Ligand code: ADP
């Protein structure tokens with residue numbers, strides 16, 4: 050008999066399963082039952098379109114059988130079964146092939162991490178079994194096949210006998226070891242509780258023979274043990290249950306069973322609406338970013354059920370892009386079972402549901418922000434960027450919905466703050482909401498442009514994300530306060546030395562004009578700085594486009610070479626200014642050298658590339674020698 054090998058990736062995963070230190074071994078049963086339920090679903094769907102097939106719900110079930118003496122546990126289903134090829138292809142590879150390759154070697158050394166990231170499905174059987182035997186007969190096929198494996202060494206497939214269509218999986222449960230107890234998976238009580246815990250809402254009956262102590266017929270005092278087949282699961286889907294009866298654990302189990310994610314959700318939202326449109330929904334805010342979240346591959350959407358029957362896996366129309374991280378399902382009696390995708394988009398009911406859901410998500414996030422700041426910040430660190438994209442993409446039409454969910458780092462608080470918190474703290478003489486942009490908090494802290502605003506005692510929001518400034522431009526105002534970059538031309542700060550400086554401006558006009566000529570198109574103007582205290586120069590901008598925006602736009606594909614109107618600001622109280630003045634009077638060549646140097650320095654401070662690094666270093670050498 051030929052022993053076939055698993056694919057390399059699968060083999061690695063299997064090895065990990067077998068030797069894993071994963072503490073939650075019991076989930077193997079959830080995985081096998083969920084596969085069985087999927088297999089019955091497949092017959093159901095086939096029957097919808099195939100007239101020769103009828104689906105009589107009473108005929109479909111999952112059965113769990115255990116035998117202590119033989120140490121076997123069986124999971125039997127009346128589902129669609131597998132052909133020889135399907136046994137080969139479906140059980141020999143990992144469901145989400147490629148995802149393992151995505152992770153690097155160090156990440157996968159811990160089984161926890163892997164199960165946590167991708168789930169493992171069928172292979173989890175090897176956490177508790179030495180030998181796994183799958184006997185299956187596919188719908189419409191005459192022959193049954195037996196797939197058998199003792200783990201990473203490979204598997205065999207042979208023809209065999211099986212009467213009914215469906216699949217029977219037999220696990221040869223491992224022997225107990227010094228530290229590990231496997232006997233528990235052969236105990237009636239334990240198996241019952243695992244099924245209840247993870248698979249209670251499976252739509253088909255999960256049967257098991259249980260021993261009940263019963264009164265003997267015709268006797269009042271004598272009892273006997275009677276074996277009887279019971280249905281263990283309640284079969285009522287969790288979303289139809291009363292919220293009051295459900296615990297956090299129930300929701301988390303649902304999240305795991307549904308494969309919405311492999312983390313623990315930060316929050317669940319259970320909605321039951323019985324009004325103009327009737328629906329139930331269970332939504333989750335995940336904790337961790339799915340590895341493909343900020344990529345093209347990521348597909349948003351909620352599962353859509355019509356009266357308990359799944360009609361679409363990922364209904365994108367139910368979620369706006371800015372809430373694309375939300376996972377979960379919607380069940381409505383008002384949707385037709387056979388509605389097509391195109392029709393669904395036009396469906397009035399669906400639109401109402403979608404609108405409802407968005408509002409609900411928003412209000413739940415807002416209450417999370419108020420009631421559990423730490424959790425909200427965890428959420429925001431993962432998905433805040435998406436909210437900002439939301440503000441930007443819809444040209445501020447979602448302003449009302451999203452603006453109160455945004456957080457930015459504050460110069461004063463040294464942590465994330467909301468716009469509402471910022472505005473509520475503003476001193477009366479402060480006109481604008483100030484912000485500074487840069488690659489990191491540390492860099493912004495050192496920006497010369499922040500000096501005067503900070504000196505005034507005003508709070509500054511730090512924008513470290515590409516999208517921040519663009520999103521804010523779309524908001525335009527918050528509570529009627531405009532946003533102002535600390536490097537914009539007019540800071541709106543009253544200046545005590547106004548007159549004195551205008552005089553200075555005139556006095557130095559010739560010098561500044563000459564500097565501007567030296568810098569040619571690079572700057573729009575050279576002027577005295579009202580914002581610098583300790584630094585000699587900085588760059589600011591006039592007009593709408595700021596330096597940070599120029600940087601971001603430049604990095605975009607097919608950029609249109611949009612430039613900020615740069616202004617070189619000079620601190621006339623700095624010693625460097627004296628050097629400029631004296632060069633202006635005595636040595637014009639030196640002035641050219643100094644001007645170029647200062648301009649390049651200002652670029653570097655902003656994190657902008659300098660035009661000609663070689664020339665810049667040559668210039669520095671010139672003043673050294
Ligand atoms: P997933 O369920 O995520 O696809 P699994 O590892 O749990 O991954 O299962 C792999 C595949 O094996 C399933 O997609 C299905 O095609 C097949 N399979 C597993 N168990 C059964 C079963 N009881 N009946 C029919 N097919 C099954």
Ligand code: MG
Nearest residue numbers: 083084170171
């Ligand atoms: Mg599965």
